[in-house]
Structures are given as C-alpha cells and as structure tokens.
Amino acid sequence: MFKKILIANRGEIAVRIIRACKELGITAAVIYSEADRKSLHVRMADEAYLVGLPEATGSYLNAEKIIQIAKEAKAEAIHPGYGFLAENANFAELVQTNGLVFIGPPASAIKLSGDKLQARKIFSEVGIPIIPGSDEISSETEALNFAEKIGYPVLLKASAGGGGKGMRVVRKKEEMSDAFRGAKYESKIAFGDDRIYLEKFLERPRHIEIQILADSLGNCVYMGERECSIQRRHQKLIEESPSVIVDENLRRKMGETAVKIAKLAGYVNAGTVEFLMDENKNFYFLEMNTRLQVEHPVTEMVTGIDIAKRQIKIAVGEKLDFSQSDIRPFGHALECRIYTEDYQNNFFPSTGIISIYREPAGPGVRVDSGVYEGFEISLYYDPLIAKLICWGQDRNEAISRMSRALSEYQINGITTTIEFHQNVMQNEKFRRGELSTHFIEEEIYPKLKEEKKINLDYLAVSAALADYLATKKVESEFIQNGAVQSIWKRQARITTLRSKL
Numbered sequence: 001m002f003k004k005i006l007i008a009n010r011g012e013i014a015v016r017i018i019r020a021c022k023e024l025g026i027t028a029a030v031i032y033s034e035a036d037r038k039s040l041h042v043r044m045a046d047e048a049y050l051v052g053l054p055e056a057t058g059s060y061l062n063a064e065k066i067i068q069i070a071k072e073a074k075a076e077a078i079h080p081g082y083g084f085l086a087e088n089a090n091f092a093e094l095v096q097t098n099g100l101v102f103i104g105p106p107a108s109a110i111k112l113s114g115d116k117l118q119a120r121k122i123f124s125e126v127g128i129p130i131i132p133g134s135d136e137i138s139s140e141t142e143a144l145n146f147a148e149k150i151g152y153p154v155l156l157k158a159s160a161g162g163g164g165k166g167m168r169v170v171r172k173k174e175e176m177s178d179a180f181r182g183a184k185y186e187s188k189i190a191f192g193d194d195r196i197y198l199e200k201f202l203e204r205p206r207h208i209e210i211q212i213l214a215d216s217l218g219n220c221v222y223m224g225e226r227e228c229s230i231q232r233r234h235q236k237l238i239e240e241s242p243s244v245i246v247d248e249n250l251r252r253k254m255g256e257t258a259v260k261i262a263k264l265a266g267y268v269n270a271g272t273v274e275f276l277m278d279e280n281k282n283f284y285f286l287e288m289n290t291r292l293q294v295e296h297p298v299t300e301m302v303t304g305i306d307i308a309k310r311q312i313k314i315a316v317g318e319k320l321d322f323s324q325s326d327i328r329p330f331g332h333a334l335e336c337r338i339y340t341e342d343y344q345n346n347f348f349p350s351t352g353i354i355s356i357y358r359e360p361a362g363p364g365v366r367v368d369s370g371v372y373e374g375f376e377i378s379l380y381y382d383p384l385i386a387k388l389i390c391w392g393q394d395r396n397e398a399i400s401r402m403s404r405a406l407s408e409y410q411i412n413g414i415t416t417t418i419e420f421h422q423n424v425m426q427n428e429k430f431r432r433g434e435l436s437t438h439f440i441e442e443e444i445y446p447k448l449k450e451e452k453k454i455n456l457d458y459l460a461v462s463a464a465l466a467d468y469l470a471t472k473k474v475e476s477e478f479i480q481n482g483a484v485q486s487i488w489k490r491q492a493r494i495t496t497l498r499s500k501l
Contacts, residue, residue: 001316002026002077005103006070007045009081010060011370012386013292014041017079020308029073031066033059035378040370047073054380060084063091067098077101077315083382086291087114103315105290109265113288117159117197123261123285131276131284133199140180143198144173150200156180158187159195164234166190169201204436205276207231208243208283210258211299213310214267215320222255223299223307224329228274229435230424232347237417237440238424239295240334241302244395244433245281254283261288270296270311276437294337294387297368301333301391331391332398336406336421338369338386340377343420344448349383352376355413360405364391364398377414385416395433399425420444 004027007017014030018041021028029047032039035054042048049069052059059065061084070078078095080086080103089110095102104110112119117136124130132150136159137143147154147170156179158166166187168179180196188194207228214220227243228236246254258273265288272293274286296307305327314320341347357373369386371377377385390405392398403425409418424430427443436442 004029004075005077005079006073006075007079008066009084010036010039010041012368013081015044015370016368017081017308018044020312024309024312029075031069035380040372049073063094067094070100077103079103082291082294101315103311105267105269105271109267110290112265113290115159116287128257128261129284131199134197136195137198140177143180144176146198153201154198155201156183156196156198158191159197160191160193161187167234202276202278204438205278206245206435207437208277209272209274210254212258212262212271213320214262215314216268216317217319219320220259220262221324221327222258223303223327225251225254226295226298229437230439231437232440237337239298241298269314270307295335297366297389298333298335301389302329302331303327331393332395333389333391334398334402336388337384338388339417340383340385340414341417342415343417350415351379352414354411356410358410360408364401365405399431
C-alpha cells in the first residue's frame with residue numbers, strides 16, 4: 001500500500017479522499033491556493049503545501065508545480081479528485097513519467113473518452129448504441145445539410161466538451177448560424193479545441209449512468225445505475241440510485257454495455273459510463289467520465305462499497321476481491337448537491353462568509369462537505385460546497401428522509417440551493433418518478449415565475465431597501481478606514497452586504 005498520497009484538488013472531494021487515505025493508513029498530503037489557506041481540506045490533511053495563486057490556472061491547474069510538490073513531499077501517488085486535472089491525459093502522462101502513480105485510468109483511456117468524436121466512431125463500429133449524429137462539422141453549410149438529413153431539433157456539441165460547454169440546441173435552420181458560431185467559439189475558449197459535431201436532440205430524455213470498477217488484471221464490474229435527470233444547463237443537481245425506470249433486465253443490458261465500453265477503452269480504476277434514455281427506454285451512449293464522479297456516494301450507500309478506497313487499492317495493483325454476482329444493491333439513495341447559488345435568480349453564484357453552519361444528522365444521513373462556520377466563499381472556484389446524501393429502504397423513505405435532512409441543514413450568510421431541493425422533494429411528479437432532463441424548466445421555473453408575479457412589488461421594495469442600506473454601510477466603512485477603493489471593490493462589498501439583508 002502507498003505510504004503517502006498527494007491530493008491534487010480542494011473542497012469536499014479533497015476531504016472525501018483524505019478520509020479514505022486515513023482509513024487505509026496512508027499519509028494524506030494536499031495542495032492549496034492562496035485563497036484556500038483556511039480551507040477545511042487544509043485543516044484535515046496530514047500535510048499541506050501552497051501551490052500558487054487563487055486563480056485555478058495558477059494553482060490547481062498548474063501541473064508542473066503539482067508534480068514538483070509531490071516529489072518534495074515524497075508522495076508515491078497523486079489523486080486528482082474530479083474537475084481541474086482529473087481528466088487531463090497530459091497530466092496523467094506527466095505523473096507517470098515522473099515516477100509517480102496516477103490514481104485513475106491510463107492516459108490512453110482518458111484520451112479516447114475525452115474525444116467524443118473518436119469515441120463515437122470506435123464504439124458505434126462495435127455495436128454500442130449511439131445517438132444519430134455526424135462526424136466533425138467544419139462549416140455552417142455542412143451543419144445545415146446534416147440537420148436536414150436527420151431532422152430538427154439537433155444539438156451542436158464540442159468534441160472535447162463537457163459540463164454543457166460548447167453545446168447549442170437548434171430547432172430550425174434559421175437558428176443554425178448563431179448556434180454554429182457560438183458553439184465553436186465556446187469550445188475553443190473552454191477546451192482549446194473548436195471541433196464540433198452534430199447529433200439528434202432528444203426532447204425529453206432521462207440521464208442514466210453506470211458506475212464501473214476495473215482492476216489492472218482485466219476484471220471489470222458494474223455497480224448499478226444512477227439517475228441524474230434533475231439538472232440545469234447540463235449540470236446535475238440531484239442524483240439517485242436506483243432509477244425508477246430501470247428494471248433488472250434493462251439494468252443488466254446497460255451494465256454489460258458499460259463494461260464492454262470500459263474494456264474497449266482499456267480502462268482501469270473507477271469510471272462512469274453515461275447514457276441518455278428516450279421515452280421508449282432506448283438508451284444511447286453519451287460519454288465516459290474517467291474519474292471519481294461527484295455523485296459516487298449514492299452508489300456507495302446502496303452497495304456498501306467504498307469507491308474512493310477501491311480507487312487507491314486498484315492503483316496500487318490489487319485485484320478486485322468481489323465479482324459481479326457479489327454486487328447486490330439494497331435500498332434507495334438520493335444526493336442533493338448544495339451549491340452557493342441563487343436558484344431564484346437563474347442559479348447566479350453567491351459569495352460571502354458562512355455565518356452559521358449546521359449539518360443534518362440521523363439514520364441514513366451523510367454529508368460530504370468542504371466548508372465550516374466562518375469560511376469565506378469566493379468567486380474563484382466551482383460553487384459546489386457540500387453534498388447531502390440520504391438512504392432509505394425504498395424511494396419514499398429516502399425522499400422523506402431527504403426532506404427532513406434539508407429542513408435541518410442551516411447555512412446562513414450566503415445563498416444556497418437548499419430551498420430549491422426542498423421544492424423538488426415536495427414536487428408530485430418527482431415523487432412519482434416522472435423525470436427528464438427538462439424537469440426544472442417544466443416544473444420549477446413556471447411556479448417560480450408565478451410566485452415572482454405575486455410578490456413583485458414586495459421584492460422591488462426589499463431590493464431597493466437592501467441596496468440603499470448596503471451602499472450606506474460601505475460608504476461609512478470606507479470613510480472610517482480612510483482608504484481609496486475602486487468602484488469594483490465597492491460594488492463587490494455592496495453585493496456581499498446586500499445578500500445578508
């Protein structure tokens with residue numbers, strides 16, 4: 001077993017991996033940016049090393065510096081968590097060429113999975129169900145011709161994309177020009193690769209994914225499915241396992257397909273194969289995520305298998321000590337991602353200091369958090385601060401337990417998505433399992449708009465009063481301090497104060 005691992009990440013996922021390391025008797029070292037000096041993962045780690053500036057490009061994305069720190073710390077392996085460099089094939093290669101172990105799949109598997117065009121081509125040739133689509137689209141004319149061929153609506157997608165970036169829905173030919181230019185531009189900015197392709201847009205799909213584990217000896221198993229249909233802008237918000245729409249026969253078909261894909265890619269370690277499912281239960285390969293998923297806890301709760309620890313054991317060369325028949329999920333688990341976002345304002349990010357922080361507890365309740373009372377939320381990183389996971393013997397109990405836990409979860413000083421999740425848990429269609437990736441647009445936003453109409457006058461007066469009070473307080477602070485502040489700093493301070501009023 002490794003003696004020391006460097007965790008190249010931050011927040012709740014770094015805390016999660018620290019806990020796995022400690023249970024395995026491994027020294028957990030972490031990196032942190034200037035903005036994260038007081039972070040929870042720094043407090044919990046055995047060792048912590050400053051990696052650079054607050055901006056991710058100068059810290060958590062600084063591959064060379066991370067390698068340097070790993071060597072200085074005498075770490076044997078690097079765990080990338082999720083996000084940042086977790087799915088960067090060049091980083092995986094750099095780790096290995098420097099004599100360290102990358103806790104994740106081989107760089108070749110990351111490259112294949114990260115290039116959606118290449119993955120579509122290879123997997124379709126061996127019978128994996130793929131959504132009808134094109135090869136690389138190099139011109140607007142080519143896009144129009146292919147769209148006419150398969151019929152509208154269509155979806156433009158970035159070949160190197162993920163997280164909804166570089167994606168545009170086109171419902172008629174008049175929309176193609178702006179969508180084509182927008183998709184290429186966003187893809188270039190986000191991934192440094194402006195290649196795009198086009199595929200048929202499924203109107204009301206469900207997002208179903210399969211968790212797999214593969215060791216270096218050729219053994220690969222699937223661990224059931226997770227439903228991730230509650231999302232906005234292609235970003236997941238709520239996940240659950242199992243899915244109400246997946247029966248045992250369909251689960252086996254999807255699981256075997258996921259294992260086939262993993263083996264074709266030469267995959268090793270933990271990974272997730274994602275599918276879209278239409279209203280007739282036809283499923284289509286979407287992508288493969290070559291890392292530990294944000295939503296991995298729901299699978300852990302129903303299987304009893306610690307995926308983070310398994311990642312480490314596989315990386316050190318251990319064989320899976322269970323087979324497919326040994327995996328018998330029990331009960332139902334839900335996960336609510338707690339973001340520092342204002343869902344009533346199009347999920348706009350919220351910043352500030354957490355003045356009160358109280359986590360829920362009780363039977364079947366788990367909180368994976370990266371914050372504490374007094375911690376400051378900045379604009380530098382992803383707004384995900386915690387995950388609330390609840391288990392029940394069936395879906396109804398899991399939902400009831402989640403509703404109770406959400407009512408206990410108290411986070412003051414910033415705006416979070418707790419209220420949003422409470423609304424979803426009370427929604428009748430959600431309770432019946434009538435889900436699609438358009439759930440929020442169809443169920444949450446219409447009701448929110450109606451509430452806003454009713455409370456329009458009250459909200460306008462409240463907002464004006466909050467702006468006035470915040471502005472006066474900031475002017476008073478700056479006068480007392482005798483400091484000259486930029487307009488930007490004044491406005492940032494006003495925004496912070498306003499969120500508390």
